[in-house]
Amino acid sequence: MDETDTACVFCEIAAGRQDTGRVLFEDETTIAFLDHTAVTPGHTLVIPRAHAADIWEISAEGAAAVMRTVHSMAARIREVLRPDGLTLFQANRSAGWQDVFHLHVHLVPRRAGDHLTRPWVASVKGDDELAAVRALLATPLER
Template sequence: MTSETTCEFCAIVTGRLHAEILFEDESTVAFLDNTAVMEGHTLVIPKVHATDIRAIAEDDAAAVMRTAHRMAALLDGVFTPDGMTLFQANRPAGWQDVFHLHVHLVPRCESDHLHRPWHAERAHPAALARTRQRVLRQTGDDAPI
């Protein structure tokens, strides 16, 4: 895994690595992805190094989502896409490539070359109920968190 000293996103935060920055505040940076899959493909990162969703503090995660919300509105106004895909991956099995939490914002159009990575089918209600119980068992309560 990467550390703050070897992380390319931390290097963007500190200015050691160039990026086309679109927005910055005290907690986050938004910049154009240098491997963009569509024009306007933007990444939003926390300024603090957090490898993934498990490692980030709740306030920093909220700041990332606030910036993602702001950038989605900006990109929508500039590109007038048919839709927007937000994507956040964790660990190699979850398709994470850079181990600094980041959210992708990808402006989309009906005829673009991107496609869903999976085909969804309805889960059986009993399976969902079992999964709910398994998750809530961790809280010691059967009520939602």
């Protein structure tokens, strides 16, 4: 899939061919727009203009550009909507709950007592279990 693949709805938005009335911000590398399936008022999506299916496909530079726009939009949401909090959500592949396969970050303005709930229940892990996973993951990162 290339950066303007017509099969990708987010590529269509980035190219200005669809849903342009929802766009809040755009620059050379990213675009922010209101989610048409918003779970709260102001629910915003930030995407890279160039198609990248998920976090494993986008370059480090592309991911940084997306996060810069996320940061700016978070500030704007805070300034204008004054939410009690903000949930950021980014999913990868079907098993990770991704449903549009163009990398995107959700910015969900939150109010105390709103209808949203956590999707999992955390539980404390033992030192042995954490040590085993650490042994697998704690290696020098390639950049």
